[in-house]
Amino acid sequence: MKAILFDRFGGTEVLREADIEVPQPGPGQVRVRVKASGVNGLDGKIRSGMLExxxxxxxxxxxxxELAGVVDAVGEGVRDVQVGDEVLGWADTGSYAEYALATIVAPKPADLEWQDAAALPVASETAERVLNLLGVTAGETVLMHGAAGGVGTLAVQLATARGARVIGTAGPANQAYLTSLGATATVYGEGLVERVRELAPDGVDAVFDLAGKGALEDSISLRGGTERIVTIADFRARQLGITFAQGPAQAAPERLAALAQDAAAGKLVTTVTSYPLDQAATAQQVSDAGHVRGKLVLTVA
Structure with a gap:
């Protein structure tokens, strides 16, 4: 099968297309003929060796x-998924490939496009996990740094669905986009504390940092301390006494299935930019540079 791989750490130049053996599912696993694979910032950090x-x-x-595709083989003990099922979920093996193995998958609604399905697993799990860590409830104001990306796009909507108000930061080109998702938009950078205080005179109740670009000090000023601030992107978190949310604690296929139904019905917006599999290096370059609107996805012919 065709797959994208790397043999050493480095920039996107280390990524190459190769023919490798098709993986075989073990107990509890399914093999998926991949139709679309999500591209995440984590992918580039692993490729660079930063997270070794x-x-x-x-x-x-x-x-x-993460992936979306069609089940073409099942391992021993698999009962609730059958060959031919269309699914989305978390990959056990790398998903930049024609085939990948997975243990946790959810059914893909027929009306949900492959690339939109692949945009959901990691982003939705991350968004809900952090909102739960922050304890976001109705009537609260949440500040989200870098809210226009793949996780932010869903986090804004999931937070507002809880009845919270979201103040989202992004570049000038994404202000209208954040507004369309239901956020109060403002630009990041110098003067952010003053802008947010003007938008929220009574203060912000929680901060979700998705950008990792030096906004933690401003967050501490706005919160008056480090309580209820969580980052998924700034590795200085621990030295500042802030929670770094790392990795999925427990992926829930039932919740993913429900969100996929919402996306298929238009109740949950996914914004996707797609690249063919052989342009994985280009997609990771875009991801590494930041300022992505919505989710980057690789499509597999």
Whole structure:
């Protein structure tokens, strides 16, 4: 099968297309003929070697942690998924490939496009996990740094669905986009504390940092301390006494299935930019640079 892999750490130039063996499902696993694979910021950090202490890499390595596709084989003990089922979920093996293995999948609604399905697993799990860590409830104001990306797009909507108000930061080009999702938009950068205080005179109740670009000090000023601030992107968090939310604690297929139904019905907006599999390096370059609107996805012919 065709797959994207890397044999050493480095920039996107280390990514290459290769023919490798089709993986075989073990107990509890299904094999998925991949139709679309999500591209996440984590993929580039692993490729660069930045997270080797957290995510040890065995070379050659195929990137990708989420997928949407058709089940074409099932391992021993699998009862609730059958060959031919259309699914989305979290990949056990790299998903930048024609085939990947998965243990946790949910049914894909017929009306949900493949690329939109692949945009959901990691982003929705991350968004809901952090909102739960922050304890966001109705009537509260949540500040989200870098809210226009794949996780932010869903986090804004999921927070507002709880009855919270979201103040979202993004670049000038994404102000209208955040507004369309239900957020109160403002630009990041110098003067942010003053802008947010003007928008929320009574203060913000929680902060979700998705950007990792030096906004934690401003967050502490706005919160008057480090309580109820969570980042998924700034590795300085611990030295500042802030919670770093790392990795899925427990992926829930039932919740993913419900969100997929909402996306298919138009109740949950997904914004996707797609690249063919052989342009994975380009997609990761865009991801590494930041300022992505919505989700980047690889499509597999």
């Amino acid at each position: 202490a957290v995510y040890p890499t065995t070379f050659p390595s195929v990137p990708g942690g």
